[in-house]
Amino acid sequence: MSAKIGILSVQGDVAENVSSLVASIADLNQDATVHVVKTPEEISAMDGLVIPGGESTTIGQMSLVNGSQKVIKQKVESGMPVLGICAGMVLLASNASDKVVGKTEQPLFDFLDIELERNSFGRQRESFEANISMDSIGISNFNGVFIRAPAISSAGDVEVLAKFNEKIVAIKKGNIIGTSFHPELTDDLAVHKYFVNLVKESKN
DSSP states (O other): OOEEEEEEOSSSSHHHHHHHHHHHHHHHTOSEEEEEEOSHHHHHTOSEEEEOSSOHHHHHHHHHHTTHHHHHHHHHHTTOOEEEETHHHHHHEEEEEETTTEEOOOOOOOOEEEEEEETTTOSGGGOEEEEEEEGGGTEEEEEEEESSOOEEEEESSSEEEEEETTEEEEEEETTEEEESSOGGGSSOOHHHHHHHHHHHHHHO
C-alpha cells in the first residue's frame, strides 16, 4: 500500500524537501507519494511528516492557530514518523532558548526531553558545512549544512545520532528524528532515504 509523506508547508525549505523526498523514493523504488500539507485535514491523511527548516516561531504559531499542532501531536504519539530539520527540530523539543536573546516564548510540540539552543553556532553569516557521522542509522559520512543551526545542550531519554564540536546535532527517539543541519541542501539523499524507509516500515 502506498505511503503518503507530507511536508509541513507553513514556511521554510518546502520545495527542497519535496525534491529530496521524490528523488529518494525513486532511488529506493518505494511505493510512496509526497504531499505538501498545511491543514489538520491534510496532515491527518499522512503516514509520515517532515517539518522543514525555517523560522521555528512562525511555524509553531501558525500550526497552533490553524489547529494542525494538535493533529501532529496525535499522529506522532500514535506512531507516525516525523523528521524535524533545524527549525523543525526546535519544534520537537520540550524546552528551547536562544543563544542571543535567551529564553523563548514559542509554541513547541514537546515530543523530546531535550534542552535546545537556537542559533547555537551563530547567525546567518556563521553558516558552515561539516562532515557528520550517524553510524547507528547506517550513515557514516554526511555533509551537514548548518545555517543558523540549533544544537541540543542536554538530552534525556533520546538516542544521540551525531555530535559536532561536542554539541548534539542529530537525535532519534522511536519514530522521531531531528537534525540541526539541512539534509535537503545537499545531493546526498541518505537522511531522506532513511526517513522514507522508516515511514514504509511503520506502515507495514
